[in-house]
Amino acid sequence: MTSFREFSQACKLIEETPGSLDMTSLVADLLSRVTPEELPVITHFVMGEVFPAWSNEEIGVGAGILYAALARSSGLSVSQIEDLVKETGDIGKTAARALDRKSKGQATFSSFLTEEHELSILEVFQRFQAISKASGKGSQAARIKNLQYLFNSASSEEVGYIARLALEDLRIGVGEGIVRDAIGAAFDVPPEIVERGFMLTNDLGLVASTARQGGTEAVSALGLQLFRPIRMMLAQVIPTLEAALLDIGEAVIEWKFDGARVQIHKEGDKVKLYSRRLEDISNSLPDIVASVRKYVHADSAILDSEAVAIDENGRPRAFQDILKRFRRKYDVHSTAKEIPLTLNIFDIMYLNGESLIDEPLVKRRELLASCVENSDSVIQVDRQVITADPEVIDTVYSEALKAGHEGIMIKNPQSPYSPGKRGRNWLKKKPLMETLDLAVVGAEWGYGRRTSFMGSYALACHDPETGRFLPVGKVATGFSDEQLAELTELFSDHIIMESGTKIELRPEIIFEIAFEEIQKSSNYESGYALRFPRLVNVRDDKSLEDVDTIGRLEEMYRMQRERN
Numbered sequence: 001m002t003s004f005r006e007f008s009q010a011c012k013l014i015e016e017t018p019g020s021l022d023m024t025s026l027v028a029d030l031l032s033r034v035t036p037e038e039l040p041v042i043t044h045f046v047m048g049e050v051f052p053a054w055s056n057e058e059i060g061v062g063a064g065i066l067y068a069a070l071a072r073s074s075g076l077s078v079s080q081i082e083d084l085v086k087e088t089g090d091i092g093k094t095a096a097r098a099l100d101r102k103s104k105g106q107a108t109f110s111s112f113l114t115e116e117h118e119l120s121i122l123e124v125f126q127r128f129q130a131i132s133k134a135s136g137k138g139s140q141a142a143r144i145k146n147l148q149y150l151f152n153s154a155s156s157e158e159v160g161y162i163a164r165l166a167l168e169d170l171r172i173g174v175g176e177g178i179v180r181d182a183i184g185a186a187f188d189v190p191p192e193i194v195e196r197g198f199m200l201t202n203d204l205g206l207v208a209s210t211a212r213q214g215g216t217e218a219v220s221a222l223g224l225q226l227f228r229p230i231r232m233m234l235a236q237v238i239p240t241l242e243a244a245l246l247d248i249g250e251a252v253i254e255w256k257f258d259g260a261r262v263q264i265h266k267e268g269d270k271v272k273l274y275s276r277r278l279e280d281i282s283n284s285l286p287d288i289v290a291s292v293r294k295y296v297h298a299d300s301a302i303l304d305s306e307a308v309a310i311d312e313n314g315r316p317r318a319f320q321d322i323l324k325r326f327r328r329k330y331d332v333h334s335t336a337k338e339i340p341l342t343l344n345i346f347d348i349m350y351l352n353g354e355s356l357i358d359e360p361l362v363k364r365r366e367l368l369a370s371c372v373e374n375s376d377s378v379i380q381v382d383r384q385v386i387t388a389d390p391e392v393i394d395t396v397y398s399e400a401l402k403a404g405h406e407g408i409m410i411k412n413p414q415s416p417y418s419p420g421k422r423g424r425n426w427l428k429k430k431p432l433m434e435t436l437d438l439a440v441v442g443a444e445w446g447y448g449r450r451t452s453f454m455g456s457y458a459l460a461c462h463d464p465e466t467g468r469f470l471p472v473g474k475v476a477t478g479f480s481d482e483q484l485a486e487l488t489e490l491f492s493d494h495i496i497m498e499s500g501t502k503i504e505l506r507p508e509i510i511f512e513i514a515f516e517e518i519q520k521s522s523n524y525e526s527g528y529a530l531r532f533p534r535l536v537n538v539r540d541d542k543s544l545e546d547v548d549t550i551g552r553l554e555e556m557y558r559m560q561r562e563r564n
């Protein structure tokens with residue numbers, strides 16, 4: 001049996017370790033130390049998860065419940081706890097401080113308890129399970145009581161990690177990549193086999209247990225399972241149509257519907273729907289469940305689709321409307337009437353007991369068409385064109401945009417279904433997305449042909465609260481040589497400091513930047529980074545007041561996550 005104290009000590013060590021290789025070996029060490037029963041639990045805990053993403057269990061603890069439990073355990077008021085949160089900026093430190101004050105001030109239940117009773121990892125997990133199961137009247141009180149028990153039983157080094165875990169925000173920098181490699185290292189399984197097992201089962205806890213029990217062979221044998229969603233295959237932005245066609249040759253062209261992703265699992269009359277984040281959304285979408293029962297003729301199947309909310313003119317409604325449907329817990333039937341959804345099915349991964357993910361797309365499509373009965377404005381297999389002719393592709397693209405959709409998907413007809421992969425087999429072509437106006441706060445001298453030019457520019461958003469500019473990344477794409485020469489001259493008046501090839505610039509010039517997505521990142525002070533940023537325009541018509549704020553980035557990030 002492993003104590004929660006040992007886990008906390010491991011977390012502290014990991015938190016203080018800068019390199020991901022060292023972190024991986026610390027995690028591997030932790031995974032190989034615990035008992036078989038503890039292994040799946042600890043695998044999730046170390047990533048700041050309590051339950052696997054696909055399961056229906058949710059801990060459901062928000063800041064309110066946590067503050068109330070901390071207040072009760074420490075004897076402080078909730079507003080004192082809130083002040084501590086503001087002061088420390090971290091719930092873990094808040095918990096440690098609040099409970100530390102208490103132990104100094106008075107002899108308490110906990111001080112008696114800690115003498116003889118040491119919390120085990122499984123005990124913490126069981127309390128979290130009890131919290132997740134609490135429902136109905138009195139559930140709030142039950143959640144608080146269970147947390148209070150944990151806080152009262154924990155030592156000061158443990159309470160911080162309990163508080164952070166309860167919010168599923170452990171902040172020790174361990175993500176899926178590190179855990180995947182750690183499982184590989186701990187149980188001697190190649191990381192790509194661990195990765196594949198993970199993409200198919202979506203549960204690193206299960207992969208870890210399988211690796212421990214049966215090594216590489218057992219992990220390789222992990223497969224699709226009905227009612228356990230698999231990671232969605234993802235799309236890359238198309239470089240250019242010419243390059244894509246050169247790569248793929250004849251390509252499958254489909255509309256890129258403006259809706260939300262739904263993975264469908266069906267066995268007999270049992271139907272479950274999962275969102276892109278693999279949450280079970282079946283209860284919110286009873287109309288879709290009914291259509292799948294009626295129009296999908298298969299004993300068992302796993303399908304991939306896009307649900308679209310259509311207005312009275314047959315055009316897609318705002319994305320927020322679909323979200324309303326996905327999030328709805330009550331009055332689901334009346335919301336379904338208000339915002340009807342159409343299901344466009346574009347792939348099939350499993351049919352009548354057989355996995356199809358290694359079959360080529362064309363074969364999967366044949367099988368898909370054979371088991372889905374199209375029914376107008378309720379459910380259909382999306383139309384596709386197979387062509388290498390750029391003119392035909394352009395026509396489909398403009399039809400899709402005219403119908404109010406996002407653009408087109410260009411798929412490799414021979415490609416397997418690659419769970420969780422953003423590869424070249426699925427490309428998306430859509431008009432440029434929203435751009436950000438960012439201040440240029442630094443640059444770097446180029447190399448090779450571009451040594452006399454500033455070749456890469458550091459970008460920052462604005463923090464209205466402090467008035468500071470917070471870095472969000474660099475842009476080095478989207479410039480012609482001529483433009484680089486002009487910009488180098490323009491910026492030479494704005495240099496504050498130079499060291500080596502690095503230049504600090506006074507923020508004065510604004511770049512309009514397009515990008516593929518916003519990511520969380522600890523590399524930049526804003527806490528965000530842009531994926532594939534490229535210069536759209538130098539906005540000399542704009543001034544520093546026009547620079548996008550950190551608030552807008554946060555908002556765009558949130559929207560993007562919801563959309564995903």
Ligand code: AMP
Nearest residue numbers: 235254255256257260261306346409428
């Ligand atoms: P993006 O969200 O921009 O990365 O684009 C990929 C998303 O487009 C997928 O996750 C689906 O939700 C959506 N999509 C719409 N139509 C299709 C389609 N025909 N094939 C695949 N994905 C589609």
